[in-house]
Amino acid sequence: MKKILFACLLLSGASFGQNATGFWDKDRSFTKEIKLKAGDRQVVAVTDFPTGTTEFVYRITVLDENQQLSNNLFSLLKSIPDPSGISQGAAGGVFLLSKVNGSDKCRYALFxxxxxxxKFQKTGTLKNACYAATDALSKDAGRLFGKNFSCTAKKLYIGVESDNWLFSQKIVLEVVPWVDARKSSGWTAARKKEIxxxxxxxxxxxxxxxxxxxxxxxxxKISAQYTYEQYTELLAEEKMRLYSKSGSLCLSQKESNAGILAAIRKDVQQYIDKEQFEKAISLLxxxxxxxxxxKTEDVNSLARAFIFSKQFDNALQIFAANPSLSNVETKILHGHALLLTGEKQEAVDKYKSVIKQQVSSKISARKLIESDFAQFAKWKEIDTNFERILSKLD
Structure with a gap:
């Protein structure tokens, strides 16, 4: 793999136009000093990257005996709030490079x-390396992106190879991950579908x-309260309570329930149209x-479901609990409940109070009463002369 100069690597990053809001994760940054025997190769596994890591910056420095780094990598990065700031030119590369380094050199590769x-440690092969420095260097640094390099998965392995065939080398390896705040919760599309x-x-x-x-x-509600990792640690009983509580919030909070209530009302109407009255009642x-x-439409829907499932007393209780409703359909349904429980005169009075009005732009009160009566007439256990009731409404 061709050696890519650090400045070029950084400059290429500008084209990706990353603007994600995130942070350099100090707690999960990695620093390790190793001693590499003359002519030897060694692989170091970096601490697992935190959830939401989309890229990382690394630095490799070969030191002479007794030398120490004057500034660790994180202390340099913390003044850069966005990794794209490193991509502003070759100066950014110089800024990250160690101020001290030895005269010895090494080669390295990232996997x-x-x-x-x-395979690299055993044979020196660079196959499938995310990035490789094939020319020996005394110091180097770089930044790798998740979209273009497989190293921004969960794990990173740094392989180093000595360029000194006589003496051991002291090498400092540093890696700092950049965590995208939007992805750090761990809620991927697949996990959201699971919920x-x-x-x-x-x-x-x-x-x-x-x-x-x-x-x-x-x-x-759940993803706002828990990261995915926290969610997976909940007991089954805790998850059940969480779903129940979240569902209650979705129904009760006005900022989130408008669309949900509209969907419920639509479903209720479909159940009633299909004469699945018990399902409509249960959902309401x-x-x-x-x-x-x-609202008035909900009272009407519940009353209609009760009446057409022959639960007349329950329908009457609905009207008793909502005495102030004067909606045309409400009065018709109230009349039905009264009629079917033997209160014929009260029913007729209810019908007469709205008989010349419209239930909606599509149906008049009389047409709705006639339509409902046609259904009632099919019930063998109902002994009512509906034609006679209609005649009293004229």
Whole structure:
């Protein structure tokens, strides 16, 4: 592999246009001084990079006996808030290079795979190296990007080879990772899908036809509270409580529930249209009514589901709990509940109060009453002359 001058390596980084907000991770920076025997090769495994590492800066310095570095690599990097600042020109390369170095030189290579590093140590082969300095150097530094170099995976191996066939060498190896703050939580796309899939198995989501927005909200709550690593350390019982609590927040907090409530109402209407009334009731009761978020349309939907599943007393309780509603459909449904529980005159009074009005732009009160009566007439256990009731409304 061709030797790439440090300044050129840095200059090439400018074209990537990295603007990610992150930090140099001091706690996971790596420094090691090794002694390399004459003509020998050695491989050093760098501490695992933290989650969210997208690149790193390294420095290799060959020292004479008793020499020490005047500044460690992190102390130089901490004044550069963004790694792209290193790419402003050759001066950045000089800035990172050691102020001291010995007269001895070495060659080095960077690997992302242990097997490739092992082959280098045994045979000197540079196959699959992320980067290799084939010309002997007394000092060098560089910056590698995740998109272009495999070394920004979880592991880095530095292989060094002595250029002195008579004496041992003292070499200082330094690596500092740059952690992208947005990726440091560990929530990859695959892991997010894992959470959404689990959320869909939960109580509320399992009752919905289209639970995606609700489950996405649960993911948002969980990922904001925990890193993925922290999440994996939770017990199964803790995860269940976390999903339940997150789901409750998604339903109760106004900043996140508008789209979710719209999806619930749409699902409820689909259940009613398919005459799956128990599903409509269960979904409404465990979401909108549980969190006291009901509007007139929700009262109407629940009442209709109760009436058409022949739970007339439950329907009456809904109207008793919402006495101030004067919606046309509400009065019609209230009339139905009264009629089907034997209160015919009260039912007629309810119908008459709205008979000349529109339920919506598409259907009049009379048409809705007639349509509902046509369904009631199919129930053999209901002994009511619906035609006679209709005649009283004129």
């Amino acid at each position: 992302g795979d242990a097997a490739d590093a092992d 959404i899939a689990l959320a869909k198995e939960g109580g509320v989501a399992n009752k919905m036809l289209q639970p995606n927005e609700f489950c996405s909200c649960i993911l948002e 009761e465990t979401t909108i009514f549980e969190y006291k978020l009901q």
